Amino acid sequence: xxxxxxxxxxxxxxxxxxxxxxxxxxxxxxxxxxxxxxxxxxxxxxxxxxxxxxxxxxxxxxxxxxxxxxxxxxxxxxxxxxxxxxxxxxxxxxxxxxxxxxxxxxxxxxxxxxxxxxxxxxxxxxxxxxxx
Amino acid sequence: xxxxxxxxxxxxxxxxxxxxxxxxxxxxxxxxxxxxxxxxxxxxxxxxxxxxxxxxxxxxxxxxxxxxxxxxxxxxxxxxxxxxxxxxxxxxxxxxxxxxxxxxxxxxxxxxxxxxxxxxxxxxxxxxxxxxxxxxxxxxxxxxxxxxxxxxxxxxxxxxxxxxxxxxxxxxxxxxxxxxxxxxxxxxxxxxxxxxxxxxxxxxxxxxxxxxxxxxxxxxxxxxxxxxxxxxxxxxxxxxx
Numbered sequence: 406x407x408x409x410x411x412x413x414x415x416x417x418x419x420x421x422x423x424x425x426x427x428x429x430x431x432x433x434x435x436x437x438x439x440x441x442x443x444x445x446x447x448x449x450x451x452x453x454x455x456x457x458x459x460x461x462x463x464x465x466x467x468x469x470x471x472x473x474x475x476x477x478x479x480x481x482x483x484x485x486x487x488x489x490x491x492x493x494x495x496x497x498x499x500x501x502x503x504x505x506x507x508x509x510x511x512x513x514x515x516x517x518x519x520x521x522x523x524x525x526x527x528x529x530x531x532x533x534x535x536x537x
Numbered sequence: 538x539x540x541x542x543x544x545x546x547x548x549x550x551x552x553x554x555x556x557x558x559x560x561x562x563x564x565x566x567x568x569x570x571x572x573x574x575x576x577x578x579x580x581x582x583x584x585x586x587x588x589x590x591x592x593x594x595x596x597x598x599x600x601x602x603x604x605x606x607x608x609x610x611x612x613x614x615x616x617x618x619x620x621x622x623x624x625x626x627x628x629x630x631x632x633x634x635x636x637x638x639x640x641x642x643x644x645x646x647x648x649x650x651x652x653x654x655x656x657x658x659x660x661x662x663x664x665x666x667x668x669x670x671x672x673x674x675x676x677x678x679x680x681x682x683x684x685x686x687x688x689x690x691x692x693x694x695x696x697x698x699x700x701x702x703x704x705x706x707x708x709x710x711x712x713x714x715x716x717x718x719x720x721x722x723x724x725x726x727x728x729x730x731x732x733x734x735x736x737x738x739x740x741x742x743x744x745x746x747x748x749x750x751x752x753x754x755x756x757x758x759x760x761x762x763x764x765x766x767x768x769x770x771x772x773x774x775x776x777x778x
Binding site for chain 1: 559563564566567584585586587589590593594597598604607608611612614615617618619620621622623624625626627628629630631633642645646649650653654657658659660661662665666667668670671675678679682683684686687688690691695696697698700701702704705706709710713714717718720721723725728729731732733735736737739764765768769772773
């Protein structure tokens, strides 16, 4: 398990260096995510402990942004002053995104579905372990 | 007696200097929020993160503890966001077979959902006269919070505002997703799930998992891929303007 924690922190660290030095205009954890994925893809398998670590930690993902989220109390006046554009953008924008994406993908999906008909069976097993 | 008061004085000062109280309060608030959310049948409106943020905010208000003091203590929890985002590579890797099989479906979904998500929010806010700071904070609203605050920082938005907007977007998508799917007469769980993940990240994915496993899997993929791609593309697009 320690090895896996070290692995995650190591890639995060590389991401941190890349982003602070200005080499990559990416948030450090995103670079870390890409590097970890690349490593797993190169290995071709997932170390069991890494899977367990991910399952455990991602279970609490929602808790990790509570401290930063509380900071919004400093911007309550901004939220109040711009409540209308903010609510319209969040609700309207999300509704538009859902509708447009679903309709277009579904329309194009007919063509795609054909060459994937036999894929549905193998999907069942692969979908088991998704959470959050 | 004097030893006891000395002892309690010592304990108090070490508690105040160390992050025990703030970290403990955050964990406790999130635990209570999770319980409350389960009691309400895990309805998206009872989002545990949002509830915990409200609990802590009310607590700080009541005790007159400044946010900066709280954040210094709760930094232990804030720190975990980085490793957790890196670990999103794991579910993505587990789903690599699905990505390969449905590559075209996923690619089309992202090619539409990603830009529409950003432009619709930014466009509406701009048209209704929002400040540029609000617009910048809104741009990554569809992206999972851990990645969105990084993007918000890169383009000059307010990170804390972004988090709340991200959660509001997630809740909206989780509530509207199944309704809009019905209105649009879309019943392919792959399409519904993928779209909900792209439009409303983890909160949408939690709702998609309630529809079916396939919808949940595609939603998780939509969330992760949309997060990574938006992080890569948004700062570049922003420089063009």
